[in-house]
Amino acid sequence: MENKQFYIKVNGQKVPVSEKxxxxxxxxxxxxxxxxxxxxxxxxxxxxxxxxxxxxxxxxCPYYSxxxxxxxxxxxxxxxxxxGKEEATTSDIERDLIEFEENDQRIAALHRAIExxxxxxxxxxxxxFFKGKTQEEVRRKIGISKSSMSEAYHCILRLLKNFxxxx
Numbered sequence: 001m002e003n004k005q006f007y008i009k010v011n012g013q014k015v016p017v018s019e020k021x022x023x024x025x026x027x028x029x030x031x032x033x034x035x036x037x038x039x040x041x042x043x044x045x046x047x048x049x050x051x052x053x054x055x056x057x058x059x060x061c062p063y064y065s066x067x068x069x070x071x072x073x074x075x076x077x078x079x080x081x082x083x084g085k086e087e088a089t090t091s092d093i094e095r096d097l098i099e100f101e102e103n104d105q106r107i108a109a110l111h112r113a114i115e116x117x118x119x120x121x122x123x124x125x126x127x128x129f130f131k132g133k134t135q136e137e138v139r140r141k142i143g144i145s146k147s148s149m150s151e152a153y154h155c156i157l158r159l160l161k162n163f164x165x166x167x
Contacts, residue, residue, distance in 0.1 A: 008026075124153065
């Protein structure tokens, strides 16, 4: 087995050190270099959601080739428009905000409706709809029959529906 010698530069001189010292010295440097390389990439929309770092060759990037050497920035609207990307219209943004507000109002109304249920009914709703348990699992935990569970479930749905239709 070969004994590898490790060196670090101190005041321009190579100083022999143990592997442990070498790794402790080099790790933060390589980590910061890796972070700098990663941060030099442009942010692009990910497949699932959110922004992710671009994995493409920067020399082929329209942002980089336009003379913008500070990578990681956001493309200008002019470049996106030139590439055939459409701008979101104000009406689209307004419609999205209205839908978002309406959705928030529906969620708030649903929470108020759930608060109107008794404790056992609230427990059933929380377990089935929020924790993803089956009616069978909840039924066993409560200790009731299948028919009682089915009846309670349908009663809860009917109460929630009536409350939401009234408000």
